[in-house]
Structures are given as structure tokens and as C-alpha cells.
Amino acid sequence: MAMKAALVSPPFVKDYMRNARCDFVSLSGTQWYPILLGQCGAWLEKRGVEVLFIDAPAQGLSFEETEVRVKAFEPDWIVFYSGRLSEGSDAAFSNRLCAATGARGVFVGPYASINPEATLSKLDAVKFVVDGEFEHPVAELLEGRDPAQIGNLLWRGEDGTIRRNPRRPPLQRAELDAIPFVSAFFKKHLDVKTYRALSEPYPYMDILTGRGCKWGLCSYCLWVHTFARGPVYNTRSIENVIEEMRFIEKELPQVRSLMIQDDTFTQDRITEFCHARLKAGLKLPWSCYCRADLSAETLQLMKRAGALNLHVGFESADDGILKNVRKGLTRERMTRFAVDARSAGLRLHGDFALGFPGETRETAQATIDWALQIRPHTAQFQLMIPFPGTPFHDYLAQRGWLDKNGYPSYPDLSSAELESISKRAYRRFYLHPAYFAQMLAHPFETVFSRIGVYFKAVPAVFWKRYVR
Structure with missing residues (x-):
């Protein structure tokens, strides 16, 4: 049976744009695609993982609507793409969603990478944060690799201590070419008319x-x-x-x-x-x-x-x-x-x-x-x-x-x-x-x-x- 992962950009306030270089509440209704999270989803599907993809701010989903969709999917893992303005809300929602589904969780993205130790210290149900590029670390987590051997990963051990692994080299041309087209992934999972x-x-x-x-x-x-x-x-x-x-x-x-x-x-x-x-x-x-x-x-x-x-x-x-x-x-x-x-x-x-x-x-x-x-x-x-x-x-x-x-x-x-x-x-x-x-x-x-x-x-x- 295939591993199941829900990739979630969590709900926040109306018109919140988490996917920009600096997150903000848009004055114009602008919404960019969640391109980094999408590339992670495309990579996981290539590795045989069944993916549910939710971009709640762009899709106008509430906390309750997002929870219903994720619970119905019954994921083994939830990948949370967090924000700067939404950091506290994302942490609370991750606790709620992991408790409701029994899934394990991991935080990813540029905002989680600002101070990943601080991010992880604010999380309860979630035990993992990726610092930097996250396609390969997330895939390795889902495949059951020893967390101590996964580059870019911060994790909380059984004793509650936060441990930080060395950063891995950035993805090079062959590795980037190996990621399936994110546009094909978005065609499958999103409505292009949502983004502007x-x-x-x-x-x-x-x-x-x-x-x-x-x-x-x-x-x-x-x-x-x-x-x-x-x-x-x-x-x-x-x-x-x-x-x-x-x-x-x-x-x-x-x-x-x-x-x-x-x-x-x-x-x-x-x-x-x-x-x-x-x-x-x-x-x-x-x-x-x-x-x-x-x-x-x-x-x-x-x-x-x-x-x-x-x-x-x-x-x-x-x-x-x-x-x-x-x-x-x-x-x-x-x-x-x-x-x-x-x-x-x-x-x-x-x-x-x-x-x-x-x-x-x-x-x-x-x-x-x-x-x-x-x-x-x-x-x-x-x-x-x-x-x-x-x-x-x-x-x-x-x-x-x-x-x-x-x-x-x-x-x-x-x-x-x-x-x-x-x-x-x-x-x-x-x-x-x-x-x-x-x-x-x-x-x-x-x-x-x-x-x-x-x-x-x-x-x-x-x-x-x-x-x-």
C-alpha cells in the first residue's frame, strides 16, 4: 500500500499570500502558485507516494474545511509549508491536524528556515523541520530513513532534545531536471484560475x-x-x-x-x-x-x-x-x-x-x-x-x-x-x-x-x- 502524504499550506486570514518572497496580505487579491511545495509534491509522486495537495489561503479554505479534507484522505504524513505572519497559527493548526489524523508532521519552506530551532521549539505534535531545500529530506523521511542520517533535517529526539543535522549540498542540474514538471503537478491538483x-x-x-x-x-x-x-x-x-x-x-x-x-x-x-x-x-x-x-x-x-x-x-x-x-x-x-x-x-x-x-x-x-x-x-x-x-x-x-x-x-x-x-x-x-x-x-x-x-x-x- 502506497505511503500517503498531505502537503498543506495552512489556512490563515483572507487574501494571505504565503507563496511570495515575503509573505503578506495582498491588497490586490494576488496569489502566486506554491511552487516549492508543488515541486516537493511532484517529487513525492515520482517516488510512489500518494499526495493530497492543499493551498488553503488561495483556495479560500477555512481551518475546518481543511481539516475535513485531510482527515478524509487519512495521511501517514502531513507536510506543512509555514509562513512568517502565520507562524503561531500554523503551529497551533499543525497540533490540531496531527492529533485529528494521527499523522506525523514536518515543517518546511523559507520561513521555517529562518530559525529552524526556534520553529521546532514552538511545535508540539510535529517533531521535524527541514532547513532549506526539502524535496529529498521529506522523501527520505517518508521512506523511513533514520532521521539522524538526513541532511537539512532538525528533529526532536525521544528525550525532547532538538538535534540538527548538517546541511546537504544544494540540488544541482541533474537533480533539478529529475523533478517532474511542477506545471503538470498543478494541472492535476489545482485550478489555474485560482492564481493571479x-x-x-x-x-x-x-x-x-x-x-x-x-x-x-x-x-x-x-x-x-x-x-x-x-x-x-x-x-x-x-x-x-x-x-x-x-x-x-x-x-x-x-x-x-x-x-x-x-x-x-x-x-x-x-x-x-x-x-x-x-x-x-x-x-x-x-x-x-x-x-x-x-x-x-x-x-x-x-x-x-x-x-x-x-x-x-x-x-x-x-x-x-x-x-x-x-x-x-x-x-x-x-x-x-x-x-x-x-x-x-x-x-x-x-x-x-x-x-x-x-x-x-x-x-x-x-x-x-x-x-x-x-x-x-x-x-x-x-x-x-x-x-x-x-x-x-x-x-x-x-x-x-x-x-x-x-x-x-x-x-x-x-x-x-x-x-x-x-x-x-x-x-x-x-x-x-x-x-x-x-x-x-x-x-x-x-x-x-x-x-x-x-x-x-x-x-x-x-x-x-x-x-x-
């Missing part, structure tokens, strides 16, 4: 072609300091990626765009990918994350290869702040990139950050003004989250510059004022005449398909408090 990204044609599909960031130095990034540590970028073969894109075009005809969720799609990999994609004759538009230092020639090649939208961390207009957070780019270089991208016919989704060390009312205003100058197609103005385990967090903690919720709060610029500035930035950007002109030029995409988004976002940026 404001910057992408709907419905869309997320894929991952590599893990880690080749730059890997930014002081605020959760992933490079806790999950895929250091400047490392381990990738699937381009042939494997192209084959998955062929699968999506053929087997998921309702999908209108692809989002490559690699932390940073690098110039050399972009070049190889674009040439392979052109040769393959693929048609589905695609988007990706990249640094704002790609050459004009690369941007033009991306456009020819079907690129639609580039997600770019512009962060701040202040060069001093950019240097403080080790961004490795200047405002001038990123402005030139934005001009080149627009000239190539590419859209930009700009990520702007508020609350880094050195932030003042003047630098924050300069960042908003800069966003209006370079005019990305869509933008977000993030109140930065100092994740424990990052140099950004350590710097603020040492100086007492964190509020009670763990957000930046400086002697002359409180977290409440930073939130107010963030809301003002959204209002200025999305109520600007240039955005209304964009709406008139693309009415279906920016108006009719986003009515629900506006009903959610307007209260959030005018009178509601952000959920922290």
Missing part, C-alpha cells in the same frame, strides 16, 4: 528554472541568507525548461502567460534561453525577475523571444541607500535600463522599497518621484520586512530600530509614517494621468479584468491599515 498576478495576463502559470541568486549579496533578501544561501544559482537544463513550456502550451491551453520565478534571471542564461525558445517556436508570452543592468541588446532579444514583463527591484532612488543594502546598482544605471526596456517594447513591474537604513522623508519622496519618472507598467511600494537571519534585520535589531511587529521604525521616521508614505505612493502612482491613459489604451486588461482588484485595493491605500 496583477502584472500578468490572466490566467497565468509560474515555473522555476533555477534556485538561488547569482548576485546574492543584498542585505535584506530572505532567500539568499536563509534558504538558498550565498551567491549561488543552480539551474535546470534549458532543454528541460523548453520541454515544460511545450507541455504548458499543449496541455494548459487556458494559460495566457508564464512567469519565471527564478530570483534573478541572469544575462547569460537569458541569452541561452531566448535562442532556444526562438528555435523551438514557442508562442506563450513570458515574464521574469531580473536585475536592472541587462544590456539593450539583451532586452531586444528578450522581446523577440516573446518576453512580456520584467519584474525589477529598483528599491530606492537614493544611491547611498542602494550602497547600504549592497544592491550593486546606481539610480543612473537603473534609469538607463528602464529607458532601454521601454524602447525594446517590454513592460516593467517596479518593486520599490521604503524603510531601509538611511531612509528619510526626503529619500522616500525621491523614490516615489523616480517611480513616476521611469513609469513602470505596474508598481508596488513595499514597507520593507527585516527578516531575522538577514544583515538588514541584525542592523536594526542592534540599534533598537524595530517596532513591536518587527518592522523598521527609526528615531525620526516611525513605521506608522512609513506605512502612510507607502499608501501615498500607491495613490500617486495609480491615480496619475499616465496610468489612466494606460487604462484607456488597454481597457480589458487594466479595467474590466481587475474590477475585484480595485474594490480590494482602494480601501487598503486610503483608510485601512496594512496587516502585519
Whole structure:
């Protein structure tokens, strides 16, 4: 009889997005795919495990509804993909679900990897936490391997002592290629219409072609300091990626765009990918994350290869702040990139950050003004989250510059004022005449398909408090 595992992203509050690089309650109803948990599920199925897959926040499932589904499945194991905001709730629900089913449990994911000892110390029924990549450790647990022999695993022994095994090397190309296509797994287990990204044609599909960031130095990034540590970028073969894109075009005809969720799609990999994609004759538009230092020639090649939208961390207009957070780019270089991208016919989704060390009312205003100058197609103005385990967090903690919720709060610029500035930035950007002109030029995409988004976002940026 096959081993049975329930892979669960637990319920929390409405519109909670656990699957993003930094979890938050979405202003726009955005939901990304649970791609890391999905890859784990695909790997377990390949190993002969019967899988139940639940993404409760995206599916709108309550605690009771999730419990009913898991109990009916009668799992041997439950894999919990935990969050930062939801950590306490996830711990309580794991105790409840393991008690109700008699299943063993394990916590996984980037947030569980911030301080895995602390995570495990808060758990009762769950005895295991994986620090870092978790497909292989989870599979080995389910297959009955001695916990003491499983790399990346933290576990509680019979005497209650927490034990930590050495980290295993990150998955390399052959191992990443061996994971079945996550899009095929999602086709089987999820409804693609559940997932939405404001910057992408709907419905869309997320894929991952590599893990880690080749730059890997930014002081605020959760992933490079806790999950895929250091400047490392381990990738699937381009042939494997192209084959998955062929699968999506053929087997998921309702999908209108692809989002490559690699932390940073690098110039050399972009070049190889674009040439392979052109040769393959693929048609589905695609988007990706990249640094704002790609050459004009690369941007033009991306456009020819079907690129639609580039997600770019512009962060701040202040060069001093950019240097403080080790961004490795200047405002001038990123402005030139934005001009080149627009000239190539590419859209930009700009990520702007508020609350880094050195932030003042003047630098924050300069960042908003800069966003209006370079005019990305869509933008977000993030109140930065100092994740424990990052140099950004350590710097603020040492100086007492964190509020009670763990957000930046400086002697002359409180977290409440930073939130107010963030809301003002959204209002200025999305109520600007240039955005209304964009709406008139693309009415279906920016108006009719986003009515629900506006009903959610307007209260959030005018009178509601952000959920922290």
C-alpha cells in the first residue's frame, strides 16, 4: 500500500499570500502558485507516494474545511509549508491536524528556515523541520530513513532534545531536471484560475528554472541568507525548461502567460534561453525577475523571444541607500535600463522599497518621484520586512530600530509614517494621468479584468491599515 502524504499550506486570514518572497496580505487579491511545495509534491509522486495537495489561503479554505479534507484522505504524513505572519497559527493548526489524523508532521519552506530551532521549539505534535531545500529530506523521511542520517533535517529526539543535522549540498542540474514538471503537478491538483498576478495576463502559470541568486549579496533578501544561501544559482537544463513550456502550451491551453520565478534571471542564461525558445517556436508570452543592468541588446532579444514583463527591484532612488543594502546598482544605471526596456517594447513591474537604513522623508519622496519618472507598467511600494537571519534585520535589531511587529521604525521616521508614505505612493502612482491613459489604451486588461482588484485595493491605500 502506497505511503500517503498531505502537503498543506495552512489556512490563515483572507487574501494571505504565503507563496511570495515575503509573505503578506495582498491588497490586490494576488496569489502566486506554491511552487516549492508543488515541486516537493511532484517529487513525492515520482517516488510512489500518494499526495493530497492543499493551498488553503488561495483556495479560500477555512481551518475546518481543511481539516475535513485531510482527515478524509487519512495521511501517514502531513507536510506543512509555514509562513512568517502565520507562524503561531500554523503551529497551533499543525497540533490540531496531527492529533485529528494521527499523522506525523514536518515543517518546511523559507520561513521555517529562518530559525529552524526556534520553529521546532514552538511545535508540539510535529517533531521535524527541514532547513532549506526539502524535496529529498521529506522523501527520505517518508521512506523511513533514520532521521539522524538526513541532511537539512532538525528533529526532536525521544528525550525532547532538538538535534540538527548538517546541511546537504544544494540540488544541482541533474537533480533539478529529475523533478517532474511542477506545471503538470498543478494541472492535476489545482485550478489555474485560482492564481493571479496583477502584472500578468490572466490566467497565468509560474515555473522555476533555477534556485538561488547569482548576485546574492543584498542585505535584506530572505532567500539568499536563509534558504538558498550565498551567491549561488543552480539551474535546470534549458532543454528541460523548453520541454515544460511545450507541455504548458499543449496541455494548459487556458494559460495566457508564464512567469519565471527564478530570483534573478541572469544575462547569460537569458541569452541561452531566448535562442532556444526562438528555435523551438514557442508562442506563450513570458515574464521574469531580473536585475536592472541587462544590456539593450539583451532586452531586444528578450522581446523577440516573446518576453512580456520584467519584474525589477529598483528599491530606492537614493544611491547611498542602494550602497547600504549592497544592491550593486546606481539610480543612473537603473534609469538607463528602464529607458532601454521601454524602447525594446517590454513592460516593467517596479518593486520599490521604503524603510531601509538611511531612509528619510526626503529619500522616500525621491523614490516615489523616480517611480513616476521611469513609469513602470505596474508598481508596488513595499514597507520593507527585516527578516531575522538577514544583515538588514541584525542592523536594526542592534540599534533598537524595530517596532513591536518587527518592522523598521527609526528615531525620526516611525513605521506608522512609513506605512502612510507607502499608501501615498500607491495613490500617486495609480491615480496619475499616465496610468489612466494606460487604462484607456488597454481597457480589458487594466479595467474590466481587475474590477475585484480595485474594490480590494482602494480601501487598503486610503483608510485601512496594512496587516502585519
